[in-house]
Amino acid sequence: MTLSRSFSVAALAALLLASPVLAQEAAGAFPPGNPPGVDDWRQQYEQTLRDEYGWLSVAGLTFLPDGTYVIGSAPGSDIPLPTGHAPAKVGTVVVAGGVATLRFEPGVEALLNGQPAPAEVVLKKAERGAPGQPATPPDKVRVGKVEFHLHESGPRLAMRVRDPESPIRIGFQGPKWFPVSEGARVVATLRPFEEARTVDVRNILGDPEPYQAPGQLEFPWDGKKVRVLAFTSTKGRLQVIFRDATMGRETYGTRYVYAEPTGDGRYVIDFNRAYNPPCAYNPYTTCPTPPKENILKVAIRAGEKIYDGPTTHAAR
Incomplete structure (x- = not known):
């Protein structure tokens, strides 16, 4: 659902020299103001949900x-x-x-x-x-x-x-979001395992789904070091399936976010783009849930909030 780019080391180096924004990101500092592209990404995410044969x-x-x-x-x-x-x-x-x-x-x-x-x-x-x-x-x-x-x-x-004429799709009221925040973008370091691990991630029905985990991502949040299990995804990205301390009151019990590679072994995680699985809206879906390593004690007030539309009771 997300938009991403992956680069070779040589291509990244050239881009860093040409782009002060990318250089700041790779160094772990971001320019002031809203992170670029988040509003467009959110609109595209909502459109994907609303597609004629999308998740709704x-x-x-x-x-x-x-x-x-x-x-x-x-x-x-x-x-x-x-x-x-x-x-x-x-x-x-x-x-x-x-x-x-x-x-x-x-x-x-x-x-x-x-x-x-x-x-x-x-x-x-x-x-x-x-x-x-x-x-x-x-x-x-x-x-x-x-x-x-x-x-x-x-x-x-x-x-x-x-x-396409499902009441869930027709009655969808749109996702709810935390305000976009510059501080919700973090630079994470991959702590690789000696060998990639196959992890059985349980979906919402309790069935196991095999995921490949190359290691853990470590990043700062509210003055603490946080580690999450990361899963191999497409385009060189890593996927994080997580739950945080806002669950139940402000956010759904599972959220997803992608870690985009910088080309030097680090990754940018933009929690402004953390989003709900289809199960937040639709009771007929079977979404992966967070492994125990990714049930976080910190509160990540960024990205998508819990859905309060007319089908919430069914999805929960």
């Missing part, structure tokens, strides 16, 4: 142990689709050994990844990429405006449904 459109999640499932909008369907937005019976899904085969009802018009769907198809799951590389997306089936695809929550297979 998720309208269902059904787990699929081995068996046969009817998918459609008719009452009693095993995989329910939004009433009035999809045929009463789209077809059946047969799951065996983690493989899901979809068989359409005669006459149902559907698209598979934007192309006319065959009468029967073995649905592909998302494929996790190598550390630092994006995942390959799953097959997406669309009937009318309703879209569905396979989703994995830890070892469990599920069907995730998206509906």
